Amino acid sequence: MGITKTQIFTEQQNDLAQFFKVLGHPARVAILQYISNQNTCICNDLVEEIGLAQATISQHLKELKSIGLLKGEVEGKSMCYCINVERWTTIQNQLNVFFNTTKSNCC
Amino acid sequence: MGITKTQIFTEQQNDLAQFFKVLGHPARVAILQYISNQNTCICNDLVEEIGLAQATISQHLKELKSIGLLKGEVEGKSMCYCINVERWTTIQNQLNVFFNTTKSNCC
DNA sequence: AATTAACATCGTAATATTGCAATATATAAT
DNA sequence: ATTATATATTGCAATATTACGATGTTAATT
Numbered sequence: 001m002g003i004t005k006t007q008i009f010t011e012q013q014n015d016l017a018q019f020f021k022v023l024g025h026p027a028r029v030a031i032l033q034y035i036s037n038q039n040t041c042i043c044n045d046l047v048e049e050i051g052l053a054q055a056t057i058s059q060h061l062k063e064l065k066s067i068g069l070l071k072g073e074v075e076g077k078s079m080c081y082c083i084n085v086e087r088w089t090t091i092q093n094q095l096n097v098f099f100n101t102t103k104s105n106c107c
Numbered sequence: 108m109g110i111t112k113t114q115i116f117t118e119q120q121n122d123l124a125q126f127f128k129v130l131g132h133p134a135r136v137a138i139l140q141y142i143s144n145q146n147t148c149i150c151n152d153l154v155e156e157i158g159l160a161q162a163t164i165s166q167h168l169k170e171l172k173s174i175g176l177l178k179g180e181v182e183g184k185s186m187c188y189c190i191n192v193e194r195w196t197t198i199q200n201q202l203n204v205f206f207n208t209t210k211s212n213c214c
Numbered sequence: 215a216a217t218t219a220a221c222a223t224c225g226t227a228a229t230a231t232t233g234c235a236a237t238a239t240a241t242a243a244t
Numbered sequence: 245a246t247t248a249t250a251t252a253t254t255g256c257a258a259t260a261t262t263a264c265g266a267t268g269t270t271a272a273t274t
Contacts, residue, residue, distance in 0.1 A: 003259055004232065008158045009133035013140070021131030025262085026116035026124040029205075033120070036209040044220060051115045053264050058222055060262095077220050077271050085210050092206040098136075099199040102143040103192050110229055111262065132232085151250060163233050165252055184241045184250050 016098055019091055022067050027052060027060050032069070035083060042078045067091075123205055126198055129174050134159060134167050139176070142188060149185045174198075 006014055022028065027050060034049055035041045043061065047054045061081060064070040068087040073080045113121055129135065134157060141156055142148045150168065154161045168188060171177040175194040180187045 004132065004134075005159065006133065009137055013133040013136045017131050017133040017136050019131075020127045020136075024124050024126075024128030024131040025111065026113065026120040027111075027262090029120045029124050029127075030116055032209050036211050042220085052112065052262095054221075055223080055265075056263050062222085074221095074271085077218090077273095079221065083210055088206070088210045092203070095202065095206075096199070099195070099202075102139050103190055103195045104143050134232090149250085159232095160234050161251070162235075162253080166231095166233080169252085181241085181251095184243095184248095186251065 016094065019067055019095065022063050022069070025060070027056075028064055031057070031060060031064065032083065035070070035081060041081050042075075043081060044078065123201065126174055126202065129170050129176070132167065134163075135171055138164070138167060138171065139190065142177070142190060148188050149182075150188060151185065 009017075030050055031046060034046060038045070043057065044054075046057050046061075050057060052060075061070060061072070065072065068084055069091070070081050071084045073082070116124075137157055138153060141153060145152070150164060151161075153164050153168075157164060159167075168177060168179070172179065175191055176198070177188050178191045180189070
């Protein structure tokens with residue numbers, strides 16, 4: 001097969017895994033860090049900064065947008081991609097709830 | 108292609124992405140939650156509880172072990188898989204540092 | 215209106231992941 | 245010693261992901 005059996009898990013488990021999965025690529029970690037360090041955030045900078053082709057960066061940005069972590073606004077002929085701080089904080093909280101409620105142990 | 112260009116990222120970025128990636132599958136989230144809720148944690152229970160084949164569960168356990176999140180001890184003819192609380196806390200802290208240092212914004 | 219610049223999307227090749235049956239291994243029970 | 249039980253490993257098929265060139269699209273510039 002090769003297809004994840006989403007149906008056998010809870011919505012919470014699938015959502016959590018989805019967040020983790022999107023963050024689970026170094027290019028996407030790097031993109032978030034770079035955007036966070038800039039005051040202007042334009043996609044073309046990312047291509048030079050990260051060192052992947054423009055099409056590839058665009059694809060990674062799309063995935064970060066898919067879970068609401070980034071929002072992009074058209075700014076002339078460029079794009080201004082920003083971190084959605086509200087969403088960012090919400091996800092951080094959800095991950096912390098997961099970590100805090102899942103660390104008990106038997107041995 | 109199809110191969111992640113690990114060399115162009117920092118070790119920190121690759122490590123972070125690796126943690127996220129391992130947690131980025133609902134079966135692995137479910138396994139961690141189940142183990143955390145049990146006092147005894149035996150692999151065979153997991154097969155029935157999660158609903159994936161024994162070989163598949165074994166594979167997921169291996170990945171969780173690969174980043175040190177689980178430790179397994181032989182207990183008779185069963186295995187006792189436990190969460191490595193120390194490692195768990197370390198990773199949680201690293202993720203929080205990432206979240207806290209990466210949420211500034213421009214718009 | 216043609217051109218340029220900045221992305222986005224499509225198509226595709228290479229590689230990775232998911233899942234399982236079959237098989238191997240290791241221990242407990244008989 | 246043989247058998248049963250629990251888990252790991254191997255091999256493989258199906259699907260997903262990564263990456264990029266080529267091509268669309270949109271908006272500013274000329």
